[in-house]
Amino acid sequence: MDRRQFVKAAGTVLAATAAERAGLASAQGAVPGNAHSISIDTTKIAGPLPHYWEKAAGSDRTVVGLREQWRQDLIRVQKETGIQSVRCHGLFNDEMGIAQAGPGNFNFLYVDQIYDFMLDHGVRPFVELSFMPEAFATSANRIFAYKGNVSPPRNWQDWHDMVQAFTDHCVKRYGLPEVRGWKFEVWNEPNISFWAGTQQEYFELYHQSALAIKKIDAQLQVGGPSTAQLGWIPDLIQYCSQNGVPLDFVSTHVYANDPQKLIFGKENLYKLEDVIPRGVEQVKHQVQSSKMPNLPLWITEWSSQNPAFIADTIKNCVGLAEAMSYWTFSNVFEEGGVPGGIFNSTFGMLAQWGIARPSFHSFVFLHKLGNSLLSADAGPVLATRRADGSIAILLWNLIPADEGGVANGNPIGASAGAQRSAGAAKQFRLKLSGITSASKVSISQVNNEIGTAIPKWRAMGSPQYPSANQIADLRSAAELPSPEQRTLVTNHELSIELPPDGIALIEIARH
Numbered sequence: 001m002d003r004r005q006f007v008k009a010a011g012t013v014l015a016a017t018a019a020e021r022a023g024l025a026s027a028q029g030a031v032p033g034n035a036h037s038i039s040i041d042t043t044k045i046a047g048p049l050p051h052y053w054e055k056a057a058g059s060d061r062t063v064v065g066l067r068e069q070w071r072q073d074l075i076r077v078q079k080e081t082g083i084q085s086v087r088c089h090g091l092f093n094d095e096m097g098i099a100q101a102g103p104g105n106f107n108f109l110y111v112d113q114i115y116d117f118m119l120d121h122g123v124r125p126f127v128e129l130s131f132m133p134e135a136f137a138t139s140a141n142r143i144f145a146y147k148g149n150v151s152p153p154r155n156w157q158d159w160h161d162m163v164q165a166f167t168d169h170c171v172k173r174y175g176l177p178e179v180r181g182w183k184f185e186v187w188n189e190p191n192i193s194f195w196a197g198t199q200q201e202y203f204e205l206y207h208q209s210a211l212a213i214k215k216i217d218a219q220l221q222v223g224g225p226s227t228a229q230l231g232w233i234p235d236l237i238q239y240c241s242q243n244g245v246p247l248d249f250v251s252t253h254v255y256a257n258d259p260q261k262l263i264f265g266k267e268n269l270y271k272l273e274d275v276i277p278r279g280v281e282q283v284k285h286q287v288q289s290s291k292m293p294n295l296p297l298w299i300t301e302w303s304s305q306n307p308a309f310i311a312d313t314i315k316n317c318v319g320l321a322e323a324m325s326y327w328t329f330s331n332v333f334e335e336g337g338v339p340g341g342i343f344n345s346t347f348g349m350l351a352q353w354g355i356a357r358p359s360f361h362s363f364v365f366l367h368k369l370g371n372s373l374l375s376a377d378a379g380p381v382l383a384t385r386r387a388d389g390s391i392a393i394l395l396w397n398l399i400p401a402d403e404g405g406v407a408n409g410n411p412i413g414a415s416a417g418a419q420r421s422a423g424a425a426k427q428f429r430l431k432l433s434g435i436t437s438a439s440k441v442s443i444s445q446v447n448n449e450i451g452t453a454i455p456k457w458r459a460m461g462s463p464q465y466p467s468a469n470q471i472a473d474l475r476s477a478a479e480l481p482s483p484e485q486r487t488l489v490t491n492h493e494l495s496i497e498l499p500p501d502g503i504a505l506i507e508i509a510r511h
Helices: 018-022 024-028 062-066 068-081 109-120 156-174 199-216 233-243 260-264 272-288 307-316 358-367 454-459 468-478
Strands: 007-009 035-048 057-059 085-088 124-129 183-186 221-227 249-253 297-302 323-326 372-376 381-385 391-396 426-433 439-446 484-488 493-498 503-508
Touching: 035 381, 035 391, 057 062, 057 068, 057 323, 062 068, 062 085, 062 109, 068 109, 068 358, 109 124, 109 156, 156 199, 183 199, 183 297, 199 221, 199 233, 221 233, 233 249, 233 272, 249 272, 260 272, 272 297, 272 307, 307 358, 307 381, 307 391, 307 503, 358 439, 358 503, 391 426, 391 493, 439 493, 454 468, 493 503
Parallel strands: 035 426, 057 085, 085 124, 124 183, 183 221, 221 249, 249 297, 297 323
Antiparallel strands: 035 372, 372 381, 381 391, 391 503, 426 493, 439 484, 439 503
């Protein structure tokens, strides 16, 4: 199945439009050859840059939180990318044991071990309430290799009581102030194959879940519908509004290769690179025009393995979503069964054995950006000032899919390194005004050759099962080299070449 304006004036953040992309060359001030000029005023703050992409990241089903590799991946990703919470499927799968013994007989041993570890390492649970315990299920409808049951319950009260008991247990174990900071999301993608019931049955599931959670504390946060392809948002808001059902946030998912007709009502309305931001913008408008116009919007799944696509998507969704949860942080991921080798075509910022992927380094770069946007020309750039006065600039060379770009439509298409972009390298000239003296500059890059172990792996003969020594070499090869060091001279211009779909982080010391 498919897995699936910016700043116009100070303090005003709007989504970039498709028209801006169409006029990119002139906005950048193209110079002869394949070079582009971008002006940045380092003295002018254009608005805030909330790090909304750090609020959550996705994971395989909950039980993998008991595994050592998943735990080591979590520690590193939290430390270096700043993720604040983790969202997992399958909390109520029988392998977790919570309701394996049947209604009223609950066992929280495994969930305690997993949540304790997460919280001990600075990560909160983003609680996805799924799937159906077999003892509650009305059918044998199941999803994925781990066979999560997706049927409605035989008895709604059983589901209600389980959610209430689980919530009560979490509050008693971790304290009400802590759990009030969590999100409780009802189910996953009920509008496609993850739910064997009807939409009305999902609404009843949501209703029972919300009532159970609010019985423990009215300030606990519950939301949904956690749909695929940006579906059902107006429907759930209308249902909750008409029936007095609590709704604290709305959540949904979008991937660039989702069928555009289902999202926009028309095939091929947008280029693949624009599907996510335009889709999120559409849903934002649906919320704002509803009876609950101030509901926070959480995009709880999106993905790409293309560094430039990740950067471009983050920029073009600024101001549209409260959070965007990248799917997933770890390659400990078994929806399709046991992964088929060290470099497999599935999700994760980190590959098997914790080997870094370019997507991981992309989020490390994003984490290093400041919280204040600087005034800059439109184009593939995020220019920021940090709290200490230093400047951090993210720059990218996104090759559109129709020009030979990869991993834009298929979020896992470049995972195994089988594809490379066919586009051209670009020379960028940054014109930095407001810098009054010579400054030290550090430049780091991520692309098809830097920040990836794939070239090293190929040189080894692409072993499916590398030896321990080879794994150590691959881990090392995936790490970034020391940044290039330059001195910004009196004309305050920087030139840098980026290969296809490459990104660069430019850090300028406080002056």
